[in-house]
Amino acid sequence: MGIVRRGAVSGACLLLALTGCSNSSSGGGSGSTTGASPSAPANSPNHLIIQSFAFRPTTLPVAPGAVVTVTNADQTAHTVTANSSGAFDTGTIAPGRTVTFTAPKATGTYAYHCTIHPFMKGTLTVR
Numbered sequence: 001m002g003i004v005r006r007g008a009v010s011g012a013c014l015l016l017a018l019t020g021c022s023n024s025s026s027g028g029g030s031g032s033t034t035g036a037s038p039s040a041p042a043n044s045p046n047h048l049i050i051q052s053f054a055f056r057p058t059t060l061p062v063a064p065g066a067v068v069t070v071t072n073a074d075q076t077a078h079t080v081t082a083n084s085s086g087a088f089d090t091g092t093i094a095p096g097r098t099v100t101f102t103a104p105k106a107t108g109t110y111a112y113h114c115t116i117h118p119f120m121k122g123t124l125t126v127r
């Protein structure tokens with residue numbers, strides 16, 4: 001009896017560990033994934049990556065007037081266009097291309113979108 005119970009418990013523990021792991025990874029952006037994918041420099045500063053019709057990170061903090069690098073990792077063209085016209089606009093970024101734009105000099109929160117896919121939204125925080 002005792003032995004059977006032990007086996008069941010350790011199996012449950014393993015299951016819990018697995019589900020706990022996947023839960024924490026989808027939980028939030030605060031935890032940094034060290035060495036996850038070396039080819040995608042998502043952690044480098046002032047670097048925006050467009051992948052799967054989404055901006056990563058969704059909120060990018062930069063210094064005033066900083067040069068921001070944008071990599072389009074998708075198979076389709078995108079733009080990074082400030083909602084308030086004139087703040088910044090990369091224009092069309094072809095698939096696989098990397099471009100740069102200069103962040104506004106005034107601190108604040110700048111919402112932006114992709115003009116080709118208006119559902120794509122992100123935020124640039126100048127601070």
Ligand SMILES: [Cu+2]
Nearest residue numbers: 078114116117
């Ligand atoms: Cu787009």
